Amino acid sequence: MDLTSTVSALPGATPVEGLPDAWHWSRAVFNFDAVLTPDKSRSLQMNVMGRYDAGLARAVLEFAREHSAEFAAGDRPLVAVGGFSYPGWEFDTIVAVGRAVHDYHSQALPELHQATLAVFPGYRNEFSGTETEDEAWERFRKMLQPTKLEREQVPFLKLSYTNTRTQGGSKGPDRVLAPLSRLLRELPLLEDAPGSHVEWENAAGEVSRAEWDTALTLSGASGKREITIDELLKYAEQNVTGAGSGS
Incomplete structure (x- = not known):
């Protein structure tokens, strides 16, 4: 699959200014942003429901691409990388979950789903780095509300x-x-x-x-x-x- 042509052809997708191989689109209450890894083998996608901050989204994409080798290594279900910051927000970590955990594009574009990592900002105390696939699924789908920027911290326990x-x-x-x-x-x-x-x-x-x-x-x-x-x-x-x- 040619990810550049596939992601750029998504309905309403427009390039993110100043960030190569990155696009933004929206639908109803959702905003979507995606950036390709340097080798263009993966799409790193951030979904936001409700309040949206374009500057934060761009910073997340930039950080995710810079650390894409860590996020994509070994097909792990959940990878958290610390050291992130952005003015006005307390997030200190960017997280990526794999295709076994997220369902982005799973119905409409199965091939794109296979190549996509879901990324979102979080907090260091929310992730152990040892999550099993089942634990990553439960954290992402049920506990963290990763598509909401104005969410409470949910410490790992x-x-x-x-x-x-x-x-x-x-x-x-x-x-x-x-x-x-x-x-x-x-x-x-x-x-x-x-x-x-x-x-x-x-x-x-x-x-x-x-x-x-x-x-x-x-x-x-x-x-x-x-x-x-x-x-x-x-x-x-x-x-x-x-x-x-x-x-």
Whole structure:
């Protein structure tokens, strides 16, 4: 497939001024921008629903093309590259997901779908770099709202828990993707629930575990210690949103 002729022929596509091999088009509430990789083997496409910033979109495309070798290497389901910035926005990371995760052009132009990486701006604490295909799909399709620029941060978090008092718990022995709100909801429920635990992993791969036996304890990279509920909640939020605080 000749990507130059294919993308430039999309309905309403016009060149992005000053950025070679890049086009913008729109439909209803969506704006679309795409740029080809230097070897013209891939299209890096950003979709935006609602509020749109043409300057930000161009900066995302420029960054994505500069780092296209990293994004395209190994056909990984999700690749996040830090070091991005643009005035007026707090995004610090650009992310690309592969064809197994996104559905861009999958129905109308299957060949273009195969050659397209979906790119979008995000935050470093949202990505671990170890996401499986299933995890990347869930993050992209269900959790992050990647087509919205004015979205809340959704920090990467994998969680497992069991509570002997509420009889609640996660399914299976493994940590699974979860929102920060669930972690902060489950931690106070540990109090006076012997045999209960909450274990979580942040974007940096750090694992922390809170348990109740005769007292509340926190275990992490620096060992195990007793902790109050208020201290635990503060620690957990900082650990997940900052993706690097120790225990």
